[in-house]
Amino acid sequence: MATLPSSPDPGSDPDADWSLPGWIYTDPEFLELETARILRPSWQILCHESDLADAGDWRTLSWLGENIVAVRGGDGAIRAFHNVCRHRAMRIVEGDAGCARKLVCPYHAWTYELDGRLSGVPMRRDYPALDMDASSLVPVDVSVWRGFVFVRLEDDNGPSVAEMMAPYDAEIAPYRFEEMRRIGEVRTRDRAVNWKNVGDNYSDNLHIPVAHDGLTRLFGKSYAIEAAGWVDKMSGDLVDRVSANPWEAFYQRHLPRVDHLPEANQRRWVYYKLWPNMAFDLYADQIDFMQWLPTSPTGCTLREMAFALPDDRRSMKLVRYANWRINRVVNAEDTWLIERVQQGMASSSYTAGPIGTSEVCLRSFAAKVRAIIPEARQHRAPAPGWSRRPHTV
Numbered sequence: 001m002a003t004l005p006s007s008p009d010p011g012s013d014p015d016a017d018w019s020l021p022g023w024i025y026t027d028p029e030f031l032e033l034e035t036a037r038i039l040r041p042s043w044q045i046l047c048h049e050s051d052l053a054d055a056g057d058w059r060t061l062s063w064l065g066e067n068i069v070a071v072r073g074g075d076g077a078i079r080a081f082h083n084v085c086r087h088r089a090m091r092i093v094e095g096d097a098g099c100a101r102k103l104v105c106p107y108h109a110w111t112y113e114l115d116g117r118l119s120g121v122p123m124r125r126d127y128p129a130l131d132m133d134a135s136s137l138v139p140v141d142v143s144v145w146r147g148f149v150f151v152r153l154e155d156d157n158g159p160s161v162a163e164m165m166a167p168y169d170a171e172i173a174p175y176r177f178e179e180m181r182r183i184g185e186v187r188t189r190d191r192a193v194n195w196k197n198v199g200d201n202y203s204d205n206l207h208i209p210v211a212h213d214g215l216t217r218l219f220g221k222s223y224a225i226e227a228a229g230w231v232d233k234m235s236g237d238l239v240d241r242v243s244a245n246p247w248e249a250f251y252q253r254h255l256p257r258v259d260h261l262p263e264a265n266q267r268r269w270v271y272y273k274l275w276p277n278m279a280f281d282l283y284a285d286q287i288d289f290m291q292w293l294p295t296s297p298t299g300c301t302l303r304e305m306a307f308a309l310p311d312d313r314r315s316m317k318l319v320r321y322a323n324w325r326i327n328r329v330v331n332a333e334d335t336w337l338i339e340r341v342q343q344g345m346a347s348s349s350y351t352a353g354p355i356g357t358s359e360v361c362l363r364s365f366a367a368k369v370r371a372i373i374p375e376a377r378q379h380r381a382p383a384p385g386w387s388r389r390p391h392t393v
Helices: 028-039 161-175 195-203 211-221 247-254 314-345 360-372
Strands: 045-046 057-063 065-073 080-082 098-101 117-121 139-145 146-154 188-189 225-227 231-237 266-272 278-282 287-296 300-309
Touching: 028 287, 028 360, 045 057, 045 065, 045 287, 045 300, 065 146, 117 360, 139 161, 161 195, 161 231, 161 266, 188 195, 188 314, 195 231, 195 266, 195 287, 195 300, 195 314, 211 231, 211 247, 211 314, 231 360, 247 314
Parallel strands: none
Antiparallel strands: 045 146, 057 065, 057 098, 065 080, 080 139, 139 146, 188 300, 225 231, 231 266, 266 278, 278 287, 287 300
16 A cells, blocks of 8 residues: 655646546546555545534444444544444444444344444354454544544555644634534435546636636636645635625625624635545535545545534525525536546547646646556556556556
């Protein structure tokens, strides 16, 4: 398994003026390497601490063929485990969320404590090879950043979520993430695109005035992007001119003041993309989290959650609904775009495209991928079996 570069520098990449090649958006062998070197070691948001408020509360995440359960222990600690019984590999808890005093396998009733220890086995003497102490649930790394719970399948000494977000920590602090609560159920949507296409589009600034009329009406020419190591930042300020679109106009007119935010953030939409496949959108009224989880070389699942500070004002509730109506259109526009880009990536006519100097986020992402998997520098796909041959790049 490769170790992530500690200080990714797009400026040192000899291929910095080129995009990632099209073949790595369709190639099964490349996805295998990505899974091992990029995806399994990456942090993934699972839930908010408040979703695990009491001892025994649990939440799950399905990811790269694994199912992970995070649970609040009797000591108050949050731990995560592979949701797999050590006896016959049965899934122990089923569904997205629940609460239990103990984790009991539904197949043979092997029983685990909330800290993962195996504590009960029917007919225990029938298992001569059983070592109770060595048969706890297999743990998964957990990190809590500003109230949000993240997990990762493997440790490659890469940066923590806090380290990735450090350049923006001061500007995030006023949003009071720790006090937020989920305002809807977790949503998943399947997309017939490679996971990287979702992230590339999220960080692409040049398509905003071309493909998103609504965002252009809302932001005017204020949309800006920057890349800071492991995080891309995009932002736009709501213009004073009222939109002709009814939902956009409603949002502009009725967005209530949020006293804990600085003046500059009252009418600013800010987007952060974290390496390699997570993002969250900050609004004065709420925040939205999104992951794009690969399911095949040409498919992924979007997993989305929304959070907000408790606020019973009717205007806030209506504005949050308007926000959803606005972004539902944006999401539909983006889906149309990335599905067609994915089709184009499969064309024999496409190799790699030039990247503009202003496309700093795409440059940053591509530089990291090429540093971890050097074959991504090849504009044409190598012969099948390339990932199992001696390294030649």
